[in-house]
Amino acid sequence: MSVFNASRLLGKTVLVTGASAGIGAATAILFAKAGSNVILAARRTDALKTVTEACVAAHKEAGVQGGGKFAAVQLDVSDRKQIASFFERVPEDLKKVDILVNNAGFVLGVDRVGNLAEDEIESMFSVNVLGLIAMTQLLVKGEISAAEEFTLLIAKHVAGREPYVGGSIYCATKHAVRAFTGSLLREVVDTNIRVTEIQPGMVETEFSVVRFRGDKSAADKVYEGIQPLVAEDIAEEIVWAASRPPHVNIAEVFVLPVNQASPTISYRGAK
Structure with a gap:
């Protein structure tokens, strides 16, 4: 079934952080x-x-024939007050969230x-860990307690599976998220809440530009000689996981470029 005609997603309200x-x-x-x-939340208005x-x-x-309501809401997930008051800034007809994509990081x-x-x-800890936990708590505690079904998707990173040199803090944040996600999955086993962890490998976005503090040439070297994933590749996995039947939970999605095997093992002669 194509994600583009997935009837299970028609009319659902999705909240995406880092949008x-x-x-x-x-x-x-x-x-x-x-x-x-879709409720789109991020810092940059x-x-x-x-x-x-x-x-x-x-x-x-x-x-x-469905959906079509969109709201952009400024949100810095490192600001706990903004998270606490988030739904005060969301249109009334979008306050019942069916799917949360915790992507900010x-x-x-x-x-x-x-x-x-x-x-x-x-x-990094404030955004990647504490902000993610705060957003999840907000939804689990308030918005979905009476929901018939709810899907939580956490876009993480391969860094949560394997540490690597020069990534001690980022890897630590993603390992923390993996532990949090695993505990949550077990805690909601008696509910209709689905918890999916998305673990992408090398994805060419502005991620590396931020990592190298705006140095585009240094960021480009990360992807030299390899065809990395792009943002749309991971979006397809997220939307596909969310479109499964209500009784099906895709607990973990681990996605790599064909020439990457781990954070430190890749074949650079592909391009």
């Missing part, structure tokens, strides 16, 4: 194309506006232990 670029933006657009309503317009266009182009630097900046350590 202003990369995987988050591609996911929001694909859900729109599948006939869902200008970028959010652009992605929201793309959602409107994608929904119209698909011609699906980032990495800074490739510094080794001993040379790590305290503020960067705190920033």
Whole structure:
């Protein structure tokens, strides 16, 4: 069944964090194309506006009879007050969320232990771990307690499976998310809540540009000689997992480029 005509997603309301670029933006657009309503949340309001317009266009182009409601809501997941008041800024007809895509996250630097900046350590944990937990708690506690069914998708990273040199803090945050996700999966086993963990390998987005603090040439070297995944590849996996029948939970999706085997093992002669 194509994700583009997945009737199970028609009229569903999806909340995507980190929706202003990369995987988050591609996911929001694909859900729109599948006939869902989408709440797009991120820090950058200008970028959010652009992605929201793309959602409107994608929904119209698909011609699906359902969904089509979109709202862009500014959100910094490191700000607990913004999370607590989040639904005060969401339109009334979108407050019942069916699918949460916890996508917001980032990495800074490739510094080794001993040379790590305290503020960067705190920033990564604040967004990647504490913000994700806070958003999940908000939905689990308030919005979906009486829902017939609910799907939580956490877009993580291969760094949560295997540590690598120069990634101590980022890997630590993603290992923490993996432990949190695993515990949550077990805690909601007596409910209709589905918990899916998405683990992409090398994906060419602005991720590496941020990691190298805006150095595009350094970011480009990460993908030299290999055909990496793109944001749309992961969006397809997320939307596919969400479109499964209510009794089916895709607990884990591990996706790599064909020439990558782990964070440190890849074949660079593919391009």
